Amino acid sequence: xxxxxxxxxxxxxxxxxxxxxxxxxxxxxxxxxxxxxxxxxxxxxxxxxxxxxxxxxxxxxxxxxxxxxxxxxxxxxxxxxxxxxxxxxxxxxxxxxxxxxxxxxxxxxxxxxxxxxxxxxxxxxxxxxxxxxxxxxxxxxxxxxxxxxxxxxxxxxxxxxxxxxxxxxxxxxxxxxxxxxxxxxxxxxxxxxxxxxxxxxxxxxxxxxxxxxxxxxxxxxxxxxxxx
Numbered sequence: 206x207x208x209x210x211x212x213x214x215x216x217x218x219x220x221x222x223x224x225x226x227x228x229x230x231x232x233x234x235x236x237x238x239x240x241x242x243x244x245x246x247x248x249x250x251x252x253x254x255x256x257x258x259x260x261x262x263x264x265x266x267x268x269x270x271x272x273x274x275x276x277x278x279x280x281x282x283x284x285x286x287x288x289x290x291x292x293x294x295x296x297x298x299x300x301x302x303x304x305x306x307x308x309x310x311x312x313x314x315x316x317x318x319x320x321x322x323x324x325x326x327x328x329x330x331x332x333x334x335x336x337x338x339x340x341x342x343x344x345x346x347x348x349x350x351x352x353x354x355x356x357x358x359x360x361x362x363x364x365x366x367x368x369x370x371x372x373x374x375x376x377x378x379x380x381x382x383x384x385x386x387x388x389x390x391x392x393x394x395x396x397x398x399x400x401x402x403x404x405x406x407x408x409x410x411x412x413x414x415x416x417x418x419x420x421x422x423x424x425x426x427x428x429x430x431x432x433x
Contacts, residue, residue, distance in 0.1 A: 207278040207288040207319055209326050215265045220277055223287040227309045228258045235309050237360055238411075239339065239418060245399055245407035249391050253382045258307055260377050261292055271375040272297070273306070274330075276323045278314070288314040291323040295331060299372030303327065305336035306376070324349050328365065335364045335374075339418075340425045356426045359418045 215221075229251050233241050236254045240247055264273040272295045280286040289310035296302035305327075310319045328334055328350070337360035338346055343353060351363040362369075382388065396404050 206317075206322060207281055207314065208284065209323055210277050210279065211326065212265055212275040212277065215262065216275065216277065219285060220287055221259075221262055224262065224277075224290050225255050225259060227287070227290070227311060228255045228307070231309050235307055237337065237358060238415065239359065240411060240414065244410055244414075245395055245404060246411055248395065249388055252391055253379070253388060256382050256385075256387075257377065257379045258292065260379075261294075261306060264377065271377050273375075274303075276326050278310075278319050278323055280314075287311065289319045289323060291320075291327060293327055293331070293334070294375050296333075296370045296372035296374055299333065299370045301331060302333040302335070302370035302372055303331035304374045304376070305334060308336075321349055333364070333366050333370055335362065335370065337362055340422055343425075343429075353426060353429045355430075356422055359415055359422055361422055361426055 210216075228235065232247070232251050232254055233239055236250060238250060240250055261271075261273050262275070264271045265275060274293055274295060276291040276293075277287060278289040280288055290307070291305065292307040293303045293305045296304060308320060308323070324334075334351070335354075336346065336351065337357045340361060343361055343363070346363050347353075350365050352365075352367070353361055354364045354367065354369065355362040392404075399407075
């Protein structure tokens with residue numbers, strides 16, 4: 206089994222870079238928007254979500270006003286090789302609660318209990334954990350002790366308890382990232398490369414995708430909560 210290290214302060218640059226590479230590689234799986242690489246806006250979201258995770262990794266020093274903690278699973282035989290990571294945010298005003306921000310396992314280490322081990326470590330510190338995921342991943346997290354309690358935008362809201370925490374979740378405001386010069390430059394590059402019509406089509410495709418996912422999530426959550 207991989208070794209799991211707990212960070213409450215910034216981790217080595219080699220670990221940071223591997224985490225950020227995983228975010229870029231597995232964007233469709235770990236981001237709330239769930240956009241696939243066939244969409245021309247994919248590169249925009251790769252940068253934006255990668256930068257968001259970068260900000261959370263910086264927040265480990267406690268200087269951004271957001272409390273964050275990180276669990277990193279590394280290869281048993283090669284401690285420099287990151288097998289997976291779990292980034293979560295303790296809830297202010299509720300010492301038992303936390304929110305999962307990002308969870309990912311490197312492809313070669315999946316189905317080996319890496320995610321379960323990291324979640325177990327987190328729950329040992331914060332037994333009341335909340336997360337959001339796609340409809341398809343609900344059974345996966347139910348097997349770890351989470352249950353469906355509602356919906357957040359396009360995703361299913363799950364918790365280890367029957368209710369939400371009454372504390373304050375310290376998520377970083379990511380809105381400025383999407384207005385940043387870097388995002389504008391990526392968008393301008395894509396516009397020159399593919400043309401205005403193709404980019405407008407990509408935006409429409411993204412919006413349709415989000416509408417469909419939201420409706421599917423609404424129906425799923427409604428049915429699940431009615432059954433319970």
